[in-house]
Amino acid sequence: MKKRLIALGAVLLAVAASIVGLGSPAFAATGLHISGTNIVESNGNVFVMRGINHAHTWYTSQTSSFANIKATGANTVRVVLSGGRWTANSASDVANVIALCKANKLICVLEDHDTTGYGEDGAAYTLDQAVNYWIGLKSVLVGQEDYVVINIGNEPIGNTNPGQWTAATVAAIQKMRSNGFQHLLMVDAPNWGQDWQYTMRDNGQTVLNADTQKNTILSIHMYAVFNTAASIVSYLDTFKNNGWPLLIGEFGWQFSSGEVDDQTVMSEAVKRNLGYIGWSWAGNTDPILDMTNNFDPASLTTWGQRIVNGPNGLKTNSKQATIYGGTTPTTPTTPPTTTPTTPPTTPPTTAPTTPPTGAGCAAAYAVTGSWQGGFQGEVKVTAGSAAINGWTVNWTYANGQTVTQSWNAAVTSSGSTVTAKNVSYNGKLSAGGSATFGFLGSWNGTNSIPAVTCTAS
Structure with missing residues (x-):
């Protein structure tokens, strides 16, 4: 499924989950926070994530990707980091990632990829180990709450004993808070992020209640299990009915029969005002999920065209965080809002010719x-x-x-x-x-x- 280097087959067998948060926090929120079912900036403006995942930990030299992702119209980048399962991203490297996000006016979702598939993948780290990684980065994270979301661990439990996710996630959230983190926290579902056994769906409130700051959002990753509109709508409806904020932290596209219904994922996200972050900019071991060819922003793949320029895509549905002073995508696909010097006439059109008989x-x-x-x-x-x-x-x-x-x-x-x-x-x-x-x-x-x-x- 992606460069995180787990078996594609294992990932594509899983189902999607969602992001959840609690109601309005009773404390004075620092930076990005949950209010009702929304992510809200410190100034009270609702922020809807529209973004792209970037595999930074394996491609640390691809720093131009931040500007190129911004140019798609994205307002968010989810950045892959490692605390040691792969080459570790140091505090100085993470500080540079945050600086790149801020320079390009992107909200930065930082995720520790080490936890991917724990319990099924013997190389995976525990969520507790992931929290230790974040504690080691605390010096470069504190003070960045307006710009940074901490995704504690990517897809933290595989398909073996997914029920362990609830206690492990509760403990991770509590350890983050006891160590002074005030950031918006994001937690991924088990089953390689896809919750096909519904552990997160059925235990989300327990996890949300564990956060003393009421500032956690749950994240679902949607791949092959979500290959029909009905499966997507049903899952999202459950979280809506529970009053939990939701984010689609990863999803792919329908490159063949039986794959994820990306068009429904995006249209439902737009209709429901849910955030989505597509996987991924480039560098996958299975390049079918690359949005660009070799990180070239001028060479979008079919998947890249769909998420950037397609219906419900980034160009028409992403607004910049107001912390950066504006809401307009980098390259708007609608006319500017300034009044033209000469009022436009009704846009011209051509009537279609009569469709021919036969295969024309x-x-x-x-x-x-x-x-x-x-x-x-x-x-x-x-x-x-x-x-x-x-x-x-x-x-x-x-x-x-x-x-x-x-x-x-x-x-x-x-x-x-x-x-x-x-x-x-x-x-x-x-x-x-x-x-x-x-x-x-x-x-x-x-x-x-x-x-x-x-x-x-």
């Missing part, structure tokens, strides 16, 4: 928003009277427009000619079925609508 397709191009020098466009592809396995849309600009960014299609340009091809998950369309892709573009003076053609394969 038609396309309709529309400008969905426009501002000085830039615009957002959308193309809807519709299959004819027979199913198709793929599609290619072409158009030529007449006024010097250019496409600068796209999602849900692989878009290339040669001069004024633009070609858009389906990606892996939206090429197959049933008879009369449709797919939509979007893009950002630039224009100057005139932004006329081009004629478009669609070719099916």
Whole structure:
């Protein structure tokens, strides 16, 4: 599943869990804290995590990843650390990680990966050992409560005796508090984080009650067990009905039949105002879960395109923490909110041609928003009277427009000619079925609508 180096098969057999927190704290909160079902900043503003996991402990030289993750629109990065199971991340290294998060205006979730699969993986550390690691880092963590969340241990129990999770997690939280930590704490579910035996779901209140500061959130990792909308909705509903805050601390994507339903994960998270943090930027032993090719931000994979630019993705659903002075994603996919000097007219569009008979397709191009020098466009592809396995849309600009960014299609340009091809998950369309892709573009003076053609394969 990921570079944490556990067996992919063991991980993908597990089920998802959720994040839980308690009600409004009765003490004067320091930094990020739980209020009701929300994460809240010290100024009272609700903060919804939208982020990406980064495997720092194995790729400590990839410091540019923090800026590149920020450029996706993410407001949070979950950073993999190790206290010794792998090369240990020292206090000075962790201090630099925090500085990189702050420099790039990201909330920093720090997690100790040493605990992954304890009880099933003989190399895994206990949660108590993880707490000792955090105690050793206390000098660089105290005072960072506005910016840092401590995820005590990644996926701390495997599939062997998951019931031990409750007592171990209670003890870990209490030890963190007795050692003076006031940070928002995050705790992962057992079953390799996926709670398919429902230990966290059924014992969450016990864990939350253990925190004297009422400032703990539970985290579920959603992979192959959550391969249907019904399984995802049912699990999330349980936590909602219990009044517990929830975070999806890791999830993958449906790269083949039977994998996690990432589209439902994201849409439900957005609908419920839940945070999500996708796994992972790059460097997986199974590269199907890499969002970039070799850490290159200009080379997003299909998974990267889905979480960054797709429906309910980072570009349109992430707002920067107000501790950094703003809420606007780095590269907005909606027009700026400043009033244009010339009021825009109703965005132009083309009517789709009648879908052909047989295995063909038609396309309709529309400008969905426009501002000085830039615009957002959308193309809807519709299959004819027979199913198709793929599609290619072409158009030529007449006024010097250019496409600068796209999602849900692989878009290339040669001069004024633009070609858009389906990606892996939206090429197959049933008879009369449709797919939509979007893009950002630039224009100057005139932004006329081009004629478009669609070719099916």
